[in-house]
Amino acid sequence: MLGIRELVDRAQGASRGGRTGPRWTRPLVYALLIAGAIIMVTPFLFMVATALNPERWIMPYPPTLFPENATLANFERAWNEAGFQRYVLNSAAVSSVTVLLTFVVATTSAFAFARLRFPGKELIFGLYLVTMMIPDMIALLPKFTVLRDFGLTDSWFGLWAIYVSNGVAFNTFLLRGFFEQLPRDLEDATQMDGGGPWTIFWRVLLPLSRPALATLAVFTFLGSWDDFWWARLLLQNPDLRTLPIGIALFFNAHGTQWSTVFAATTLAVVPEIVLFVVLQRYFVSGMYAGSIRG
């Protein structure tokens, strides 16, 4: 048990100051980390390996991560499948506009709650907090009927209304927290120079909030890129379909051809992974902002 003790000791950060434990705790740390990493990555490796498999109709047996005669033909077939490229473009368009609209709505609301005074402010913000606690899926059916009443089914406007409004409470909450941490000196100076609230909002607060906005953009983009239910419930027109719908249709059509299905899913996952690798620090900072305020 002594080994685990040393491990926990080190993990708690007691040794960060320079004191080091026995030499072998470090290999143990890495061995465990690598074992965990293998478990996290293996499903993805199977996905890619299957996508590279030249056999279209038969599941490789015994299962292997290194298919013989690996080929890119499945990717080609998936990419050229009817509608696939269109779904990718549709998803990109829907997600980008969602991010843009979320920016407009969340930054302005957060500014109002962080920096302005007006009657009823606390009460309204309380309402935001309450709705954050309620899982949005429970209102799936009434939301669907409301959208239908507004004639927003079978259009991207319905998707945008849902995506932006589902995130509005949490995003306002997150950005308000960020705005409140910013020093007020610059704003006071701007005010002295005769700048109004719009100047302060646009020229002072927003430029200072780039990290928070990047976090917001990443999560909002992924949220709408991944959404399956709303796209599936609202969109009937094949020309409007987004990528998750495309993949589900693809699976229904080629369910037994795992190699083609996984070529398609690999293509769908690539933008997510690229986004994550490039913007990794914003993922982390965003989660942390949430955790310390929770």
Add this chain to the structure above:
Amino acid sequence: MRVPLVTISGAVAPPRRLETTRSLRQLRVALPFMLPGFILLLVFVIYPLIRGLQMSLYDWNLMAPSQSTFVGARNFVRALTLDPTFWVATRNTVLYAAITVPSQMLLGLGAALLLNAAIRGRPFFRALYYLPVVTSWLVVSYVFAYLFTGGLGPVNYLLVNVLHVVDQPIDWLQETWTAEVPINLLGIWKGIGWNMVIFLAALQSIPADLQEAAAVDGAGTWQRFRFITLPLLRPAVLFVSIMLIIGAFNVFLSVYLLTGGGPEGSTEVLLSYMYTQAFKYLDFGYGTAVGLLMGIAVVTLSFLQRRMLRGSVQY
């Protein structure tokens, strides 16, 4: 005109008329900022909730809502007393929460402790562990469906031919309890990275000299974990557990794609059951009632958790 952003409230209350004009002036500044978000919240979040309350009291007619019949609490009574599948769905959802939430937290905390100890390669491992979090539920559900294919699937191969722990390949997705295995494993696997990132951030915010001071005072490893690290992780634990329980009750797509709620509704969870009722049987009133019952359960749970784990930590 310059608009004061910060108003100073004096000791003497201003006359009423002045106060009204001040309120109006404040509103004129604030409304353009506040309204877009507030309107969206009212129209697409709060109004549907109220509408849902109404729908749940009706035998809702999807095609002609005005011709719906009022049934009072009958939908709720039906769910709670007459519908065994509702309870199966509740059981599966609660089970999913009871299994995936503690597992994710323990494994995530373990990974965070290891990463906190690792000096090199921290960003690399963090990225790998976080990979399942960023990929879509749709894709990883298909991947798990593949891994747990009956017959010649990779997991069966591992269990039968490599480890020899079972004699026969298992038909994972065709039976209730074996189907719960991939459903729950997927939930755990996908969530570990998220837990890890938050616990790692919390661990790194613990001052190192606190640990060292305790060590100098003769506190052992376990004592320090129990009395310093763990209490200081409490806000993170509260946050994570609330988010995870809400997330666990939202389990839906993975079940829908892996088993479709089958066989015979035995792997149904609350949201998939709500969906089935609404879009298969077109019973929107009943589906909404199921959703609301779940909402009540989630909000009550988070409220209780907050009370249990509240209390600030001082050091």
